Every structure is written in C-alpha cells, then in structure tokens.
Amino acid sequence: MINVSKLKKGIVIDHIKSGNGYKIFSQLGLDKLEDTVVLLKNIPSNKMGVKDLIKIENDIYLDLTVLGLIDSGVTINIIENGQKKEKIKLELPKKVYGILKCKNPRCISTIEDVGDIEFTLVNPSTKEYQCEYCHEKTKL
Amino acid sequence: MIKGKSLIEVNDFSLEEIDDLLSFAGKIIDSEKNYSGLCKGNLIATLFYEPSTRTKFSFESAILRLGGQVIGFADAMTSSVSKGESLIDTIQTISCYADLIIMRHPKEGAPKLASKNSSVPIINGGDGGHQHPTQTLTDLLTIRQLKGPISNFTIGLCGDLKFGRTTHSLTKILLKYPDINFVFISPEELRIPEYIKEGISNNRYQETFSLESCIDTLDILYMTRIQKERFFSEEEYLRLKDSYILDMNIMKMAKNDMIVMHPLPRVNEIATEVDQDDRAVYFKQAKYGMYVRMALISKILGKGGN
Numbered sequence: 001m002i003n004v005s006k007l008k009k010g011i012v013i014d015h016i017k018s019g020n021g022y023k024i025f026s027q028l029g030l031d032k033l034e035d036t037v038v039l040l041k042n043i044p045s046n047k048m049g050v051k052d053l054i055k056i057e058n059d060i061y062l063d064l065t066v067l068g069l070i071d072s073g074v075t076i077n078i079i080e081n082g083q084k085k086e087k088i089k090l091e092l093p094k095k096v097y098g099i100l101k102c103k104n105p106r107c108i109s110t111i112e113d114v115g116d117i118e119f120t121l122v123n124p125s126t127k128e129y130q131c132e133y134c135h136e137k138t139k140l
Numbered sequence: 141m142i143k144g145k146s147l148i149e150v151n152d153f154s155l156e157e158i159d160d161l162l163s164f165a166g167k168i169i170d171s172e173k174n175y176s177g178l179c180k181g182n183l184i185a186t187l188f189y190e191p192s193t194r195t196k197f198s199f200e201s202a203i204l205r206l207g208g209q210v211i212g213f214a215d216a217m218t219s220s221v222s223k224g225e226s227l228i229d230t231i232q233t234i235s236c237y238a239d240l241i242i243m244r245h246p247k248e249g250a251p252k253l254a255s256k257n258s259s260v261p262i263i264n265g266g267d268g269g270h271q272h273p274t275q276t277l278t279d280l281l282t283i284r285q286l287k288g289p290i291s292n293f294t295i296g297l298c299g300d301l302k303f304g305r306t307t308h309s310l311t312k313i314l315l316k317y318p319d320i321n322f323v324f325i326s327p328e329e330l331r332i333p334e335y336i337k338e339g340i341s342n343n344r345y346q347e348t349f350s351l352e353s354c355i356d357t358l359d360i361l362y363m364t365r366i367q368k369e370r371f372f373s374e375e376e377y378l379r380l381k382d383s384y385i386l387d388m389n390i391m392k393m394a395k396n397d398m399i400v401m402h403p404l405p406r407v408n409e410i411a412t413e414v415d416q417d418d419r420a421v422y423f424k425q426a427k428y429g430m431y432v433r434m435a436l437i438s439k440i441l442g443k444g445g446n
Contacts (some may be wrong), residue, residue: 073414106268108247114226134270 011033012077013054020071021052027066030056043050065093069072069140072127092140094121100129104136143442146255150313151272155248158280158313165281165329165428165435169400178443179208179216186212186240186313187230188265189221189245194404195265195274198426199242200301202365205212206443212236228257240440255397263438269370274436276309276401278429279362285428286399286421290317294357298325298384299364299409306403307364308336315339323347327383329376330366338386347425351384362364363402363409363422385409394419401425 016024021039024030030037036057045051067074068084068090076088076100079082098116104110109131119129119138142157146158153161168175177290184203188196196214203210213219221230227250234241235258243251244265251264266272283290287369295314297307301324311332314320322345324332331347348354355361371377385408386400402410402422414420 035336039396104248106246106248108227108245108249108253111247112250112253114253132247133252136248 003068006082007055007057009059010055010057010079010139012058012079012136013056013062013067014051014075014077015045016052016054016074017050017071020074021054024052024067024074027070028062030054032039033058033060035060040068040100059108064088064090066098068092069096069099072124092121092127093125095131096121096129100131100138100140102131102134102136103138104131104134107131107134107136109133142436142439143149144261145440145442146251146258146264147273147436148255148262148264149274150305150309152273154314156275158272161277161435161439162281162284162432164439165256165432166285168434169431170284177207179203179206179441182208182239182443183237184208184210184437185234185241186214187219187234187241187243187245188212188214189216189243191215192244192266194354194426195244198430199265199274199433202430202437206434206438208275208437212242214420225323226431227253229260231258240254240437242313246373246416250339263436263440269303271309272305273309274429274433275306275438276313279306279310279351279401280313281428281432282399282401282421282425283360283434286424290314290320293321293359294321294353295360295362296325296354297332297362297364298351298386300330300366300370301326301364302330303367303370304364309334309361310362311336312339318430319438321345323358325349325351325354325384327380329380330383343426351386352390352393355398358394358398359431361394361398361400363406364405365402365405382408384409385411386414388413388417391417391419395432400407425429 021041025039037056040053042050043053072092074088074090077084078086086125096119100115118132122128122130128137130137186199200210231254240261242263242265244255245267248268248270250253250267251262255262264271264273273350287293301307366381368377398419399421400419404422404426
C-alpha cells in the first residue's frame with residue numbers, strides 16, 4: 001500500500017464511494033490549489049470494501065452542497081496539530097437550485113425558460129428530489 | 141385570509157380557509173341575488189391554452205353572475221402565443237390589465253410559473269394531468285351541501301384511480317377531515333398509487349374490483365371516466381373502458397341516501413337511466429362548481445369578507 005504522510009493541518013475527505021474521488025476532486029477544483037492535495041483511489045476499507053480518500057494540506061472553503069450531491073456518504077475531518085478537530089457528516093441538501101433539470105416531458109420547464117428550478121428532497125434514502133413545477137421526482 | 145392569494149393547488153389553502161370558502165359558497169347558494177354585484181368593476185382574464193368548455197363556462201358564468209367582466213382567449217392559437225410569445229411575457233402583460241387571471245395550460249406547473257411572474261393572483265383551472273384545485277373544491281362543496289359536515293362517512297372512488305388526478309386530490313384533502321373511510325374500486329391495472337394509500341391507516345380503506353360487492357356500504361360513490369388519452373395501447377383501453385357501468389340494477393343495492401358524484405364528462409360509466417334517480421347529483425355538482433368558483437373569485441378579490 002502507498003504510504004502518505006500524516007496530515008498536520010488540513011482536511012480529510014473520507015469514506016468516498018470508490019470512483020467518486022475524482023469527481024469530488026474536479027468539482028471542488030482541487031487541481032487549481034497550490035497546496036498539497038492527495039487523491040487516493042480504491043483503498044481497502046473494512047466498512048466499504050474499497051473507498052476513495054482525499055487529503056488537502058490546508059484549510060479551504062468546501063462547498064458541502066456539491067459534496068453532498070456527489071456523495072452524501074462521505075465524512076469530512078478537519079485536522080489541526082495532527083489531531084482530528086471536527087468531524088462533519090454530510091446530509092443531502094433539503095433544497096437545490098440550478099443543479100437538477102426536470103426530465104418530465106409534460107413539465108412547463110421543458111418549453112419555457114424558467115431559470116433555476118428549485119428541487120426539494122422528498123426521500124433521502126433514494127436521493128429523490130421533487131420539481132417545484134410538476135412535482136415529478138428526479139434521482140440524483 | 142384568501143385575499144390576494146393564488147390558488148395553484150388545494151394545499152395552498154389551509155383547512156380553515158377552505159371551510160370559510162365553502163361556507164361563503166353556501167351563503168351564495170342560499171341567496172345568490174345578494175351577491176350579484178359583488179365583483180362589479182373587476183376585470184378578470186381567462187387564459188385557456190387548451191380547450192375546456194366545461195371549466196371555462198363555469199368560471200365565466202361565476203364571474204358574470206358576480207357582476208364582473210371577462211377578457212381572455214379559449215385557444216392559444218388566437219393569442220400572441222401563436223407569434224411565439226412566452227408564457228412569462230403573456231402573464232406579465234395580462235396582469236397589467238386584469239385583477240385576477242384564471243388559466244388552464246397543457247403543461248404541468250404552468251400556473252405556478254405564472255404566479256411567480258404575475259402582479260395579480262392566479263387561479264389554476266387545470267394544468268395537464270397535474271392539478272385541478274377548483275374541481276376538488278367543487279367536490280368538497282357538493283359533499284358539504286348534500287351530506288352535511290365533511291366527516292364520518294364512507295366514500296367509494298370508482299374507475300381509473302391510477303391516472304385520475306381528481307380522485308388523488310380529493311382523497312388527499314379528505315384525509316385531513318375526521319372519520320372518513322375509503323373504498324377504492326378499480327381494475328387491477330388502474331389501482332390507486334401506493335403513495336396516496338401511504339397516508340391512510342389500514343383500517344380506513346379497502347380495495348376491490350367489484351362495485352356490486354361494496355355499494356351497499358357507501359354514503360358517497362364517486363365515479364370517474366376511464367380516459368382514453370392515458371393509455372399507450374388502444375387494445376388495453378378497449379379492454380378496460382367499460383369495466384364499470386353504473387345502472388339502476390346496481391343502484392338498487394345502494395343506500396337510499398347515497399349520492400353519486402362524477403367530475404364529468406361521463407362516457408359509459410353511468411347509464412343515462414341513473415340520471416333520473418334523486419341520488420345522481422353530478423349535474424348538481426357542476427352547478428356547485430360554479431358557486432364555489434364565485435366564492436373563490438370574490439374571496440381572492442377581497443370581496444367576500446374575511
């Protein structure tokens with residue numbers, strides 16, 4: 001196994017579903033950071049079989065909504081002085097704007113320029129969101 | 141308070157607001173002449189992007205009986221829509237002229253979009269197969285006028301319970317009232333969706349294919365049309381379309397004070413011989429539809445008291 005040195009200060013995004021690591025890396029724009037960033041893929045995990053993991057050696061602003069939408073199962077550990085200072089468990093956002101599109105061909109949003117549509121979470125277990133116009137459910 | 145509010149779906153109003161509205165509709169029924177000039181001086185637009193004779197006439201007679209005036213179109217092709225104008229632009233323009241907009245549109249959510257872009261209230265007169273809140277208010281007024289308080293009865297909903305938006309919204313609103321039992325009568329293929337049943341406790345509903353087996357237990361029978369446009373195959377429609385035909389032989393098994401409701405139009409599901417039976421109230425129901433729309437329009441315009 002590849003050894004990556006222990007983080008002194010920064011953020012660890014753990015329990016990323018295998019395959020989602022690169023998506024998170026890209027969506028958070030981590031490739032643009034000048035700090036040290038490590039993306040580990042397919043690490044053996046007792047809980048998940050295999051998982052992805054990201055270490056960022058600095059404090060940066062994380063868009064938790066984007067993270068929650070890509071992979072709501074991740075945990076975020078904030079590290080200071082080599083110790084875990086805070087652990088954040090993500091939840092799916094109750095409402096999202098401008099991220100989802102309604103797939104219902106009967107929805108007014110398919111023929112009118114309605115701008116960003118508000119989608120409301122209706123079932124966290126199935127990750128289903130409901131369109132504000134036609135109430136049709138869409139999965140993330 | 142309903143004044144100034146849009147009605148996009150029934151849930152936009154609280155139960156208290158609905159009850160207040162139904163009481164006011166009851167007052168109009170009792171002494172219609174007292175309310176004939178209530179909306180004098182108001183201009184109301186009826187924008188019908190798809191044809192609907194019944195709903196359009198019901199709204200327009202309601203407006204005229206209140207002394208209001210109507211502008212609008214009954215076919216989108218005769219309006220600026222045919223020139224490619226967006227719904228948002230049409231609504232922004234018409235809301236400069238009218239005090240209230242009533243609209244029907246084939247696309248789901250169109251009235252909601254309109255209400256976000258209008259300076260005057262919007263009433264949804266039906267958006268595709270999605271919502272038709274004034275039909276639900278009509279149903280509630282009919283029950284209240286003919287069966288007394290909305291509580292403590294058994295209602296049978298019969299026909300297309302899968303695609304029928306009328307039965308879905310009626311069931312959802314009735315669940316907010318006490319002691320109401322439901323019997324869902326439909327062919328296997330057209331059963332009421334699970335998500336509607338999820339809100340009802342098990343001892344409050346039953347499902348059956350047979351109308352004859354349960355009609356004697358019903359206080360209200362709500363018949364619906366099996367809609368051809370909902371089927372992908374003509375063959376399946378033909379197989380199911382005459383699943384239920386309510387005739388006098390079946391009516392003989394029903395209680396003497398049961399009422400038969402139907403949102404209309406009917407096709408074959410109620411034999412015309414039933415029309416002569418006092419328990420057949422579907423045409424009365426259409427009249428109550430006009431009265432509930434009179435009450436709704438007045439209240440939204442702030443003319444019906446608090």
